[in-house]
Amino acid sequence: KNPPLAKIKCFSCVKYDPQAKGLFCQACFEARHPPFRVKHHHLPIELAEDIDRAADLQVLEAEIDQRIAGVRDCIGEVQGSYNLMVSQDDDPVEEHLVLRTREQIEQTE
Structure with a gap:
């Protein structure tokens, strides 16, 4: 049975x-x-599965938000380094490299 x-x-x-x-x-x-x-605290199994799925999605969204925040922090650090390099050096070759780096950063935003 x-x-x-x-x-x-x-x-x-x-x-x-x-x-x-x-x-x-x-x-x-x-x-x-x-x-x-x-x-x-209990629910019919059909509703409980929806809650479990919603909880899994919330965890996934939180992880994505953390990664985005980390990427933004990295971009901020690179931009800060760029500003420091520009203020310290007027060499045309290095300035060209810095400008190219900035263009690449702006394209990722």
Whole structure:
């Protein structure tokens, strides 16, 4: 006989589940969550999967934001170095190289 399918995800039980899933069929959920127990946070599995996906997307967005901030910091440091080089040296050859570098930086922005 096939076991019943999971219908509910309990977010409160995830931390105690050896598989870290917190999934229950309806009968198991009712047996392990009687009304007198501390309230658990749970959802039908279809809605819980949407929440898990949304959480994964938020983590991904945060990582992307951190990388963008790092790139901006690098660009700022390069621009600061450029300004320092221009103020210290008037050599036409080096000035040409500095201007070329600045053009490349501006193209990446």
